Amino acid sequence: MNGQLKLFSGNANFELAKKISNFLKVPLGDALVTTFSEGEIRVKINEDVRGRDVFIIQPTCPPTNNNLMELLIMIDAIKRASARRITAVMPYFGYARQDRKDQPRVPITAKLVANLLETAGANRILTMDLHAGQIQGFFDIPLDHLFAVNTVVDYFAKKKIKDLVVASPDVGGIKMARAYAKRLNAALAIVDKRRIDDRHTETMNILGEVKGKNIVIVDDLSATASSICEAAVALKKKGALKIYAAITHPVLTGSAVERIKKSPFEEFIVSDTIPLGDKKDPILKVLTVSSILGEAIKRIHNEESVSSLFN
Secondary structure, X not given: OOOOEEEEEOOOOHHHHHHHHHHHOOOEOOEEEEEOOOOOEEEEEOOOOOOOEEEEEOOOOOOHHHHHHHHHHHHHHHHHOOOOEEEEEEOOOOOOOOOOXXXXXXXXXXXXXXXXXXXXXXXXXXXXXXXXXXXXXXXXOOEEEEOOHHHHHHHHHHHOOXXXXXXXXXXXXXXXXXXXXXXXXXXXXXXXEEEOOOXXXXXXXXXXXXXXXXXXXXXXXXXXXXXXXXXXXXHHHOOOOOEEEEEEEEOOOOOHHHHHHXXXXXXXXXXXXXXXXXXXXXXXXXXXXXXXXXXXXXXXXXXXXXXXXXX
16 A cells, blocks of 8 residues: 555444454554543544545444434544545445435435535545435535445355345345345246335335245345344245345444344345344344445555455
């Protein structure tokens, strides 16, 4: 490296930032990120970043608003300190589920967040497994979109599971499930469900042969886990054997972990884009994506191809 790379982290996922730092053999920059007595976020960059290529590692996971404001304020502070380029490394992009007007008088919050990041001074975005691919088009600055698929595929390849079928918990996840199925040389199934509201779904049909098969349900994120747990129950009723889940972003709000434990999962695999905190449980198997993010940061810094990571 040419010595100009600087890594900083907010408070959202410091553990992942440390892993990326170790992978790159670049220390995390010295920054104060805390709050004033009334709750306003306070940021002070305690080292010189003039002319540097700066990467800020900060997923906008819960508490989403706090973590987003931390990121925006850090970008502003570093921009005003005359950094050459600022890349917001957002392993999890919050507000991604509000990506279109599906009802009257609702916002497109993903676009609003894109505008905020650009206005704050971000020159580039690095993110992973966006909930909706079209969010890339909301930005007028370069965005690099990474995928956790290779990390998960490597894990399942080592397990050598026979009669494996990759299932999507809904029709919207077919593209992601197909990518997993292709790499695992597995068949594909789809749980066709009807959504009642943002918390409840009604499972309708299962497309594909699952009887006597081992299943991996894949999705980009799980919040309440109701959808994926209902899919697991439906697959079990259709004669599936062992059922696994592979989720990139473990949002896991409320009683999600308890719901997962009561469902017929052998393992619930997640990545470390979002810290589990007090939600850690033996059923949750955490795979790190630090090497993927670290390699992408190195390639961006050295002006090398990021897309070649997926060849």
